[in-house]
Each structure stands twice: as C-alpha cells, then as structure tokens.
Amino acid sequence: MIAVALWSVAALLALAPAGVVLSMRPRGSIILYGACLIATSTLCVTALSDLLFFPHLTPSATLPIGLPWLGAHFRLDALSAFFLVVVNLGGAAASLFALGYFRHEDSPGRVLPFYPAYLAAMNVVVLANDAFSFLVAWEFMSLTSWAMVVSHHREAENVRAGYVYLLMASFGTLALLLAFGLLASDAGYDFDAIRASHPSAALSGVVVILVLLGAGSKAGLVPLHAWLPLAHPAAPSHVSALMSGVMTKVAVYGFVRIVFDLVPEPVWWWSMVVLLVGGPTATLGVLYALMQRDIKRVLAYSTIENIGIIFTGLGLALAFKAEGLDWVAALAFTAAMLHVFNHALFKSLLFFGAGAVLGATGERDMEKLGGLIHRMPKTAFATLVGCVAISALPPFNGFVSEWLTFQAILLSPQLPSWGLKLVIPAVGGLLALAAAFAAACFVKLYGISFLGRPRSDVAASAHETDRFSLTAMFALAAFCLIAGILPGLFIDALAPVSKDMVGNIMPHQVGLQWLTIVPIAESRSSYNGLLVFLFVALCGTTAATAIHRFASDRLRRAPAWDCGYPDADPAIQYSASSFSQPIRRVFGSVIFRAREIGEMPPPSSPLPARLQVELHDLIWDGLYAPIAKAIGFATDRINILQFLSIRRYLTLVFVALVVLLLVVAL
C-alpha cells in the first residue's frame, strides 16, 4: 500500500522537471496533466482501498533521505488515508479539468513544472511521519503554490498577492517549526517518538497555540486569512481549486495530526480557543464574501467560512473529548472530517465553474457577466449543483456535514464546564448566521453571473466550455449528490479515523432503514437524504410536467412595461452590489465601516447620479498595517548598519564576540 503511494508521489516529483521540457511542446500540457491524472487517481484508489479494507493496518516506511541520522519516515494510517483521498480526488479532478482548461493558459512554462511538484508536496505532508519531512514538504507546498500564484506576473495585483502569501506562509512555517521544536525537545523528530513522550500540560498548550497559528494561517483562520483572498484567485483556475479545495485541507490535516494525535489528552481551554477562532471565522468569511464582486474572490472568502465551520467542528471534538464525552466528540469530529471532504468537492467544482466562465468570457467581475445560463447551459447546471451544495441545502452533501455539526452543538448542555456551556451556543449562533449568509452569497453569485441579461459583450458572446472541463465538473457534481443522499456510507468509512483520533466512533449507519442517518438516537434526530432527494425530484418533476402540460402552449410574447423608458439597458438589472446592499447596511456599517456616498446632480442637470460604497478591512487596517509600519520604522533605523566602514564592521563583530564570550563566562 504505502509502497504504491510513495512510488506515485515519486512519479509526480519526476514529472516536475519533465514539465520544463513539456511546456515547450504544443501537446506537452496534455501529456503532463494526463500523467498527473493517472498518478493522482492511483493514489486516490490506493488510499481509498486502504481506508475501506485495511483501516487498522498502519504500514510505515523509512527512506534514507533527509537528515542523515533520522531518514524520512512515512506512515499510512486511517487519518492519512482519508486525507490522501481528499487530496488526490481534488488533484485528479483538477488535472482532468486542466486537460481542457490549459488552452487558456498563455505561459504554460510558469505552471507546468510546479503543478506536479505541488501535488507531490501535499501528498508527502499527509504521509510524513517525522517533523523534518513534514516541514520540508509543507514549505515545498507553499513555495510551489506561490510560484503558480505569481505565474501571471504582469499584473501588479498578483505580484502583491504573491508577496503577502510568501510572508504569511513563512510565518506559518515558523510557528509550526517552533511547535515541533517544543515537542521534539525530549523526544526527537520522529512522530512515533513524540507520540510516546509525555510533554507537560503547559508545553502542550503552547504547542497547540503555535499549531493553531501555523496551520491556521495556511487554512485561512481569521485574522490570519489576509493572504488567502489575494492569492487563491490570482492562480490559474485549476490551481485555485487545488489551493482552496485541497491545500486548506492539508492545513486542517496538520492541525488534526498534531493536536489530536501527537499531543496527549486535550485540556478544555484549548477547545475554547479553537471555538472562539472558528465561529467568527465562519461568519466574517462569508460576510467578506458577500461584499465582493469578483467571482473567484467570493469563492476564496467562502473557503474561509468553510474552514471556520471545520475548525468549529474540531473545537467541539476537543471540548467533548477533554470532558470525557467520547461519543459526542466522535460525532463532532466526523462532522468536521465530512465537511473537509464535502468542501473539497464543491469548492473545486465552483472554482472549475469560475474557470470555465473566465475562459469563455475573460471576466471575473460579476457586474460584467449575466445570462450565461443560455450560453453555457452545462457549466451553469454544474455550478448550480455546487452552489446548492455549498449553501447547505438538502439533498446535497453540504447539508449533512453542517447538520451533524449542529447536532454536536445541541449536545453542549451535557458539558460540565460553564465556560463551554456558554460559548458553544454562541458559536452555534454564529454558524447558523454564516449558513444563512452563505445561501445569500451563492444566490447572488449564481443569479448575477448566470441569470438575467448579459451585462457586457463578452458575456453575450460566450460559448460552452470543453468536454474535459465539463467531465470534471459533472463528476464532482455527481459526488456531491452521492455524498448527500448516501451519507451513511461516508460516515462509516470515517469510523476508523474517528476511532484513532478521539477514541470512539459514531453509531453504525449502513443497514438502517431507508439509508437514514442517526447521529445519536432515533428518538432524538435523524436525516434521510435519499427520501428528501426523491421528494424534491418527484415534486419538481410533477410541477414541471403540470406547468408544461397546462401552461406552455399559453405562452405569449409581448413588450414589457418599461416605465416610459424605452430600450432598457442591461445595466439597470439588479447588480451584485445592489443584491448585497441590505446585508451591507445592517452588518457592514460596523464590521467594514461601510459608507455610502451619494452624489446627486443639481436639478435640471443631465449628469448621472453617483453612488459610491466605501469599505474598510478593519483587520487589515488594525493588525497588518501597524505591523508593517513598525517593521518599516525599525528597518529604517537599522539601515545605517548597511553603510559602515570595514573597520567598524570588524569592531562590531569583535564586540559581539566578546559580549557572547562574557555571557558564556559569567
């Protein structure tokens, strides 16, 4: 098993230099993405069979690379297998999509070599069983994705995005490095040794905070999210899908691996920190998303929301585990893992949809799109599935995982600690708010881009995208539906992961009547995706048939009432900003200090009236800008050191040496 996985990773790594050569050939992109598709599919199937059939075996391997006295350790347990499935399902879908999408890429040489290396790095992070390999792969993953973020380097915005990304990535790696350094202080870098060691409670607490900073900055937890909405949209669309759908999940893996596996028994206040970060992340992420008009940015901000949901689930699992309620912890943990899987599916799907739209129109701005449902009907259908799934509407998969998270939240009164009893319902409220906003956000995204009349010429002349891209989108859409109507299968497949991480599992779901899922007890709550699906399908079909039967032949076309203004312009349609105006007025005035500036021309003047909206990112202004300013100030002061004479440099070295020796001596 692990040998197959490692050979596939090696094949991906070998494809990276091949990408340099292939990028010069006209059909090189097809060969490379095809090879990536094969390698990731192999990995996906291997990991899936491992998870389903041999979840209790943990094969491991040691390769003589890396640190000479340590080697590189790899291990394939249930958690790794699950995340390998997520990573490689996303990777395979992205490679399939790219088989068609590569035609829109004007400089393939800037993407092709990094793409397979990026996939390989994410796989190695998940497989690694020692801190050194983990960190090297983690950093490799950051660097290769950075290279693809700046692949369209002629746009100044992308270069800035790359810069911010690189800074935040190095900050995150630093935090992880410190965390592993603390863990390794008495055990060494091998994960097996770290598991066997017993760090003190205080040290574990510091490690958890550092991991939350390190993995959280990669996953996009507020307030460490600043880079994410800049960097994810800047990359080519299939890479955006990987970064948003998959790489954030690798960050979640890092958090789970360290906090649930390497560090011993949790303490209740860890969960408090995670919950207090996770809940606001969900709400703020989606509020940001609502304010955007760039499709890919909306998707990137919505990733932040979903990461908030996942971390809330993990925080709940920590809380219940710390208080000894294993069976609820298993529920919360399974919900979080299920959401990891689901989000990877629908976020990749939506980014592919955005990529198809971008390829067909060259536009990412919603205010310039519209009416695409007539010009790209298949893309529009697949994207609709993604939008419904991410809005957590039954019978799709997003609903199941969020519903399970709420089931865990509803059990919080059983916790003995008062702090958690008070915080968890509040976080639940935030999540509910986020779910509602997410629905609004995706109604806006879909309605403005795909419905209505085209707002620009490029949107009016768009064409359906190619077959490969459509195949990738429809495959993911099918997975979304399957995971939505047969969630029991997925919950049972996650049982070994939950057993390893929180020590208990959810009740078995397969075999219950009508494929119902029952998280705790039938008397309490149950959900049946299949029945909901059949009901929706039946009602929809009946209604559609009835309307078609009785109304279609009564259709008359007549000029619409135009209020006295003939030739209505598409610009008078509902716009993205007008759709989000109510929410902006209610929440934005505080959170974004939003201001609307209206300019009315004097009476009788033919000039147009103007309405300007001013938004401030308080987190950027309040956290990042002061830090940048302080660093700028300090570097200005230190700058003198760059222009000293040789003798003064010598004197500095000499004095530093003497001072250090004095420290040793005294």
Add this chain to the structure above:
Amino acid sequence: MSSLQFDIAHLLAGSLVLASFMMLYQDRLYALLNVYALHAGVLALSVGWQAYVQQAPHLYITALIALVFKAIIIPVALHRIIKRLGIHREIENVIGIGLTMMAGIGLVALSMVVMLRVTPGADALAREDLAFALSVVLLGLLIMVTRRNAVSQVVGFMSLENGLVLAATGAKGMPLVVEISVAFSVLIAFIVIGIFLFRIRERFDSVDVQALDRFRGERR
C-alpha cells in the same frame, strides 16, 4: 604524558600569546612584520612539539607549512610589498599603547575563564591549548580593529589564523586535510589581499583605509 612535555607545550603556547602582545604595540610596519615572523615561528615550534607529543606524524607537515609559508614566504613578500608601496617609513598611530595592552590583558583573562569553564572534562593539555588559542584569536581581532593601515590589518588577520591552527592541533585527531585546506585558504586570502592592496593604492595613493571612508563621503 609526562609533566615536562606538558610544560614545554604550555611554554610554547604561552610564547605565542606573548608574541601576539608584542604585535599589539608595534607601530612600525617592518617591526610588526618581524614580530609576525617570530609569531609564525613559535607556532611552527609549538605544532612540531604537539606532533612529537601526540605521535602524530602528519602534524610535522602542518609545522612545516607554518614555518615555510607563514614564517618565511609571507613576511618576505609583505616586506617587498611595503617597499614597493613606499610606506616603510610610515608610523601608525595605534589607539594608545596602554589602553590596547589593558584591553589585550582583559581578553586573555576572558578567554581563560571561558575555556576553563566550558571544557572541564577535556584533558589538561587540550584545555590549556584551547585557552591560549582563543586568546591569540581575540588578540588578532584586536590588532585588526585598532589598525588603520591595510597591511597591518592583513598581519592581524594572519596572526588570528595562527591561533586557529594552534587550536586545531591541540585537539587530537584533527585530520591533515583540514589543516592543508586552512593553509591554502590563508595563502589565497593573502594573494587576494595583496592584489587589493595594490588596487587600493593605485586609486587612492595610500593604503590607509581611511582614504576609502573619505571616498565614500563619510566623515570621521
């Protein structure tokens, strides 16, 4: 190890420190070079004695390198450079002999304390050697810091390097290849610095590094 062997090793290493002190207050370049030749000679003796004591024949090669390169070739070459540059009559104003000597004594005391504290387990000869070697290195740095003339800075650097060799031979089991590579790096540094000396002189008619500062528009 007999106490006589230890005493002689101690004596030779101590003489190296003494030679370093002598270099600190030489304000004429020729005198400085002569003391440097003496410094290198003492180093060669000391390394040779270590070779005899440790019965490590490869250390004789190190001693030979020290004698030929550092005690003969480099001083002679520097003599010629000084003559060609026409600066053999220049008197360098050192910061103030008293002050420099006090600083030097402080540095030696510091290196003794450091070394005796951090190497309690090592054998006595190695400890003493390392302590003296660190003093020589620090004194070499002090020479470089207190001089303005590029030639005397080079000499300071060479004496610093002698301290490194002393440390290396004091520790048992130092492979020969390390010492040879150190010797070569010094030779190359010497060549490069020699070329630079002439280039500086061509530009500024002086090898006083203050000229460089003035050129960069810095005031002192």
